[in-house]
Amino acid sequence: MRTILALLAAGLLMAAEGATLATTLDFDMATDSLGFTPSRRTLTARALLEAGPVDFSVRDRYVDADSGGLVPRGFLGRNDLLTEARVSAGPLQIAPGIRLNTEITDGLPFVYPQAAAVSGTASYDGFTSPFLRLGADLPHSFRFEGRGWMLTRDLTPAEGASPDWSATGASGSLAWTCPRRILTVSAGGAMSSTEADGIGYDSDWSRADLSLRLSPRSLPARTQILGEVRLSSWDGQNYLGNDLGDRVYCGLRTVRWLTPALSFNLAGQAAFDNREDGWTAAAVAGGARLVWTTGRDQLVPTSLAFGGRYTASSFVTSRLEARSRVHVIAGLAALLEADLRLGPSVVTGAPSSSRSAVLGAGLEYRFDRNLLVWARVENARAELSEIQSWGRLSMGAEFVPAILSL
């Protein structure tokens, strides 16, 4: 914490003249008919100090959450602080930072990996993770990005020796973008090493990537397409001790504006893995979304969105959703939402593919560009160990003060 304060002070001193300070503060809370106690509260504060070639950002997020009895996840109360300083020197960018995650309550149990010599759980107390990011704009439209990190986990075992959990990792890529930004070719990789001597766990993996992103410019009017193909070669093992398969990932996204107010989005992805038994399809996903927006130049535009999405891997998920925000008067808008989902559930006794439906209505009010407040009432129904139905009340605020010139 002293290091962070020193960094903060140094950043502020450097920003004595010509600097700007942008801040935001978000708060939301929810309660439900299962517990009638606050089931979730989140407070997020962000600050960005910009002073010429030096930026300094702080993000602090506090969350406490209770499942309300529906899903046996227990209670957690965590504070997560992320600070980063970014220094630009010509084409180079250097950004050291640190992330401090602190469990304030007893927290959720941390389960030891299956591959560890010792099985069991420990109390999760948080982690500390310093990192360093590097970026460089190179000649001929090349760009290098890299990131290295360390992580030390604070775990208190119920019995036995401390796991002594630490990890290190690095990732990097070199990308070339053609002059009209139609094509980006990237080569890179990542590696990670995790050790927990106290429980006899040691795991390493590495990955090499080659990717190609295509965004054609010669398209019919009001149409955008983005395609991506990525080959990842893996070296390492998963939690069962099986080799991680090499993967080919393909993705395609299109947006077509049928009118200036109406857009249609279509996206599809597929992943294929090369494992012991050869290449197999690992996952596919497809989705479509229709969005109608009017009054974009107003403080509160009116929008209607309908969408659906289907995924199939070793399990299936599907989702249908409809969301609307209707401008009523001044900064007031009415919210209506419906969300139907099918997917896996970890609730004991629930079907392997559980269905749920959420219907919600609410109001939100925007005061100029600086403050948004909202409240929403929802009714949820889920097929778990039995059909459960519950109500939920949530509310929140987003505060964006004007940017300060120092």
Added chain:
Amino acid sequence: MMRYASAALVLAVLALCSCEGPAGDTQLVVDSELCVGCGRCEEVCPYGAVEVVEGDAVIDPALCHLCLRCVEECPKGAIY
């Protein structure tokens, strides 16, 4: 162009259907276009396998035990 996208989607589904199907320990996919970096997946993972890095959830393939809590928790359906 929509026709090309639709055709690609249909081909992908057919490719999956024509195979025996992925093994139960196949790596999860995070759709970075849908992920908003809310951190709910990171909160519920009991193995410390998920970390939000620069706004995207990143899953450590060696630590992930495929308990699917992150899949269930994700408000955007970005993990599959």
